[in-house]
Amino acid sequence: xxxxxxxxxxxxxxxxxxxAIALVLMLLAWPAKATPAPQPERALQHARVLVDDIGPRxxxxxxxxxxxxxVADAFTRIGLVVERIPIGKQDVPExxxxxxxxxxxxxxxxxxxxxVVRIPATTDARLPAIVVMAHVDxxxxxxxxxxxxxxxxxxxxx
Numbered sequence: 001x002x003x004x005x006x007x008x009x010x011x012x013x014x015x016x017x018x019x020a021i022a023l024v025l026m027l028l029a030w031p032a033k034a035t036p037a038p039q040p041e042r043a044l045q046h047a048r049v050l051v052d053d054i055g056p057r058x059x060x061x062x063x064x065x066x067x068x069x070x071v072a073d074a075f076t077r078i079g080l081v082v083e084r085i086p087i088g089k090q091d092v093p094e095x096x097x098x099x100x101x102x103x104x105x106x107x108x109x110x111x112x113x114x115x116v117v118r119i120p121a122t123t124d125a126r127l128p129a130i131v132v133m134a135h136v137d138x139x140x141x142x143x144x145x146x147x148x149x150x151x152x153x154x155x156x157x158x
Contacts, residue, residue: 038157046074046153050136051143059137060110067136067152068115074156075117084113112137132158 050057050067057064072082087110095103121127134151138144 038154040157043150043153043157046070046156047145047149050149050152051145055143056141057136057138057144058140059108060112061137064112064137068113071136071152071156072115075115080117080119083116083118085116087112087114 049070054063054067054070057067072084075082089107089109092103092106092108094101094105132155134155135148136152138147143149
């Protein structure tokens with residue numbers, strides 16, 4: 001008994017609903033745990049970094065290398081191992097539209113790298129692999145939002 005004559009247990013029972021409400025509010029305010037599902041908002045954020053922060057990323061340029069590093073860093077942050085494969089010499093075939101040659105065939109040399117990430121199988125490793133690809137470079141002078149920052153953002157989120 002307390003000095004005012006009320007039993008101690010009664011006071012604790014009256015506090016129980018307040019504590020329960022406080023606990024529920026604390027749980028609701030707790031930071032959300034990351035989900036393994038792709039998040040469209042984060043995919044859009046990745047695309048915005050490529051388009052707004054880095055800008056046009058023509059092959060072989062410093063911005064293309066920064067974009068590739070951004071993608072590699074994004075995969076590293078989520079615990080994946082990044083492998084870099086030099087691109088080197090590439091034969092580019094001629095491009096024709098109808099009967100007109102709009103770009104002659106040529107050989108180019110790029111010091112860019114291909115970023116490769118392998119995600120281990122979660123079930124049967126004997127099943128065929130799935131290859132998902134996107135490119136970070138753009139046509140000269142374009143921001144590359146649709147070609148191909150949006151796909152890169154989705155790829156990182158997969």
